Amino acid sequence: MVSEILQASSKKIIQNISDPFPNIPGDLKLPILGSSIELFLDANKLIVQKWKKYGNIFKIRVAGENMVVLIGAEANGLVLQDTAGNFSAKEGWNFIIGDLFKGAILLSDGEEHARYRRIMQTAFHRDPMLGYIKVIEDTVQHYFDHELTIKNNKLITFPTIDRLLVLIAGKLFFGFDFTTAQVAAIKSIVHASVTPLHLEIPFTPYWKGMQARRMLAKFYKEKIKANRKNPSEDIFSQLCVAQSENGEMLSDDEIISQMVFMMMASHDTTTSTITSMIYESAKSIEWQEKMRNESIAFYKEGPINYGRIKDLNNINKVFLECLRLHPALIILPRMAIKEVTFEGHTIPAETRVVLSTYATHIDPKIYSNPLLFDPERFNEERAEHRKVTHSFIPFGAGKHLCLGKYFAEIVAKIVISHFVKRFEWQVPKNYVMQYAPPLSHPKDGLPIFIKRIDK
Numbered sequence: 001m002v003s004e005i006l007q008a009s010s011k012k013i014i015q016n017i018s019d020p021f022p023n024i025p026g027d028l029k030l031p032i033l034g035s036s037i038e039l040f041l042d043a044n045k046l047i048v049q050k051w052k053k054y055g056n057i058f059k060i061r062v063a064g065e066n067m068v069v070l071i072g073a074e075a076n077g078l079v080l081q082d083t084a085g086n087f088s089a090k091e092g093w094n095f096i097i098g099d100l101f102k103g104a105i106l107l108s109d110g111e112e113h114a115r116y117r118r119i120m121q122t123a124f125h126r127d128p129m130l131g132y133i134k135v136i137e138d139t140v141q142h143y144f145d146h147e148l149t150i151k152n153n154k155l156i157t158f159p160t161i162d163r164l165l166v167l168i169a170g171k172l173f174f175g176f177d178f179t180t181a182q183v184a185a186i187k188s189i190v191h192a193s194v195t196p197l198h199l200e201i202p203f204t205p206y207w208k209g210m211q212a213r214r215m216l217a218k219f220y221k222e223k224i225k226a227n228r229k230n231p232s233e234d235i236f237s238q239l240c241v242a243q244s245e246n247g248e249m250l251s252d253d254e255i256i257s258q259m260v261f262m263m264m265a266s267h268d269t270t271t272s273t274i275t276s277m278i279y280e281s282a283k284s285i286e287w288q289e290k291m292r293n294e295s296i297a298f299y300k301e302g303p304i305n306y307g308r309i310k311d312l313n314n315i316n317k318v319f320l321e322c323l324r325l326h327p328a329l330i331i332l333p334r335m336a337i338k339e340v341t342f343e344g345h346t347i348p349a350e351t352r353v354v355l356s357t358y359a360t361h362i363d364p365k366i367y368s369n370p371l372l373f374d375p376e377r378f379n380e381e382r383a384e385h386r387k388v389t390h391s392f393i394p395f396g397a398g399k400h401l402c403l404g405k406y407f408a409e410i411v412a413k414i415v416i417s418h419f420v421k422r423f424e425w426q427v428p429k430n431y432v433m434q435y436a437p438p439l440s441h442p443k444d445g446l447p448i449f450i451k452r453i454d455k
């Protein structure tokens, strides 16, 4: 045991003073620290700077780990499609969210992962979705009409949307409202997942996150039996009875792991995407008007349903453009488990590999005037995101493609279509939303000037 620890420590020290990939461009900088501070302050900025300097493949060192960053559609295809089984999502994500999400679908590979997908995708099919739409719409309307309070024509967007999505999640995942303790537990887990110190030292954020995980696991465990017997339409029930074509089901522990993970995977990502939509359409009043006119006409035609959601075409283009410019997951980590070659450079086995969604999305070879907010790039004629495979990856791609992407789209469209019908909003002319890394949360919560227009 002691010799194993010594061996691991000496391996780590060597890794931190040597360069394991001398043939890969880039700069590992200081031992241990490397580019940690720059990455933590603004990961997108650091990656784009290095991309411009070194090209589509470069090395960096972060928190004592050496890694290789790969940029562009070709790299995304190689790593995410991964037909040869060269990369591990489990080892890639383990480093970042580890024990908190042990056993989750994203932290699994190979046959284990394929089995989870076969079973879990049945809970995301069209039929359960039909039931979700009405629940989401009722919750959204009630929230905007009876719960939202606007003081002095000002609103802080992120916590407002965060609260709404907590209400939606409670109903959709469980069929009831979360208790305050459950909401606090979910937030503790998200917080713990992004703290640098992943050790269970009492009262640290990570310890609190692990405590919260145990609390939620106990709560789920108590409900599984009843859900298997008498399932309702909520996602938790659907997971309890989900079966693949050949009859495979999830065990109790597997259901718990997937639920803990999905509460995190679904909530923050969707909240930050809706916040970006409100931000961009505060800056572009033209697009806010287009979405408003479309929504008013849409609801005059009748209530929302699965078949009609696609008619919210302008909202769809804004949704896609916000996912391009403000992807909720800015990096996708993997571990190369075999030696791989990219653009003539050899990446040794056991190397951490990172893809950048953001850099791919602002590649001028793919997107015209890439830093400009221009939702029309997603119209049928231009469809810039379809010109090159794997050039638009806000939901990942290939094996681990987001299971909740249609779900997120539906929630975003219902929330925005009702918001834009009821309110007009703007931000000061020179305002630029800044993120509080590593999550895609605006530092100031995105304050907006807002006016109710439907009463």
Ligand code: HEM
Residues within 6 Å of the ligand: 089, 105, 106, 107, 117, 262, 265, 266, 267, 269, 270, 273, 327, 328, 329, 332, 333, 393, 394, 395, 396, 397, 399, 400, 401, 402, 403, 404, 405, 407, 408
């Ligand atoms: C705008 C909102 C969302 C964004 C941007 C997003 C993004 C992503 C991305 C990029 C991945 C792949 C990660 C990787 O390959 O390393 C992923 C995976 C996943 N997402 Fe989402 N997600 C969103 C909403 C949701 C929702 C609403 C749910 C569930 C209700 C969900 C469930 C999942 C699951 C289960 C996986 C893992 C799939 C697998 O490993 O096979 N996501 N998501």
